[in-house]
Amino acid sequence: MSMRTTPGVRLLPNAITVLAMCAGLSAVQFALNGNLPGAIAAIAVAAVLDGLDGRIARLLDATSKMGAELDSLSDAMSFGVAPALTLYAWQLQDNRLGWIAALIFAVCMVLRLARFNTLLDDAEQPPYAKEFFVGVPAPAAGLLALLPITLTAHFGYEGWWADQNVVMIWLVLVAALAVSRVPTLSLKTVKVPPRAVAPLLVLVALLAAGIIMFPLISLAIAMAVYLLHVPYAVYRHNWLAKHPEAWSAPPRERRAIRRRTQRRIGLRPPLRRSVAGAARRVRRRSSHPSGPRRSWRRLELRRHRNDTNR
Numbered sequence: 001m002s003m004r005t006t007p008g009v010r011l012l013p014n015a016i017t018v019l020a021m022c023a024g025l026s027a028v029q030f031a032l033n034g035n036l037p038g039a040i041a042a043i044a045v046a047a048v049l050d051g052l053d054g055r056i057a058r059l060l061d062a063t064s065k066m067g068a069e070l071d072s073l074s075d076a077m078s079f080g081v082a083p084a085l086t087l088y089a090w091q092l093q094d095n096r097l098g099w100i101a102a103l104i105f106a107v108c109m110v111l112r113l114a115r116f117n118t119l120l121d122d123a124e125q126p127p128y129a130k131e132f133f134v135g136v137p138a139p140a141a142g143l144l145a146l147l148p149i150t151l152t153a154h155f156g157y158e159g160w161w162a163d164q165n166v167v168m169i170w171l172v173l174v175a176a177l178a179v180s181r182v183p184t185l186s187l188k189t190v191k192v193p194p195r196a197v198a199p200l201l202v203l204v205a206l207l208a209a210g211i212i213m214f215p216l217i218s219l220a221i222a223m224a225v226y227l228l229h230v231p232y233a234v235y236r237h238n239w240l241a242k243h244p245e246a247w248s249a250p251p252r253e254r255r256a257i258r259r260r261t262q263r264r265i266g267l268r269p270p271l272r273r274s275v276a277g278a279a280r281r282v283r284r285r286s287s288h289p290s291g292p293r294r295s296w297r298r299l300e301l302r303r304h305r306n307d308t309n310r
Contacts, residue, residue, distance in 0.1 A: 031090045
């Protein structure tokens, strides 16, 4: 019997999914005990496990309909219900509006996951649609919702991030991003050119060092960077929608197409090389020993001609 058909191998992805759900729900228990770093770590572990279960299932050829349904249920619990209850247990218990904000977040996350499942079976989507998520994905939304707790665990309660009104507004805003039609980049389809592999590995090492030494502030910075990428994702999505010739093109050809379109509309890149070359030529002429002498000789000839004409 082959390894791919053994029951133990087929159970492994589903076991990872169940572990992710347990980790997400454990965040509520940490929040009730006042352990804010533990609550953040539990949601982060759930996000990592959520990214592994599907890849391991495809790698081992152990995908199943039950696994897909279990994964959606785990995401709803880990990144919808758990962050909402964590924020409510942490700061919103004595506020009726806080419970409403928690309900809105949980419901929006369930709706976002339901829409994601329906889009998987949509065959009418353009080819470039697989490069984007529709709205903020569930793991990112769950971590974004815990940003006030992250800042509080690092800086303390004396700040605007720990205010009840700020927490409720932030929770509703993240829920709106999750159910919105705003495109966000999907890391599954990002292609790294060979030249960027080494710098990217160095960046990953620096990120790992930052997470080990300063885990809370590193997570907060990562969430801020993720929010800043949204305008670029919207621009890239709109550009691909207007240029069908770039849908199936590799990254290098896409860059060439983008340059041609920029030239057509008059948005040429700055000519740094030509400017630098002109500056070098000017410096060489000025530094050449015969340069000043020739200029003085020309001036003397011009003066002589003027005198003779007079």
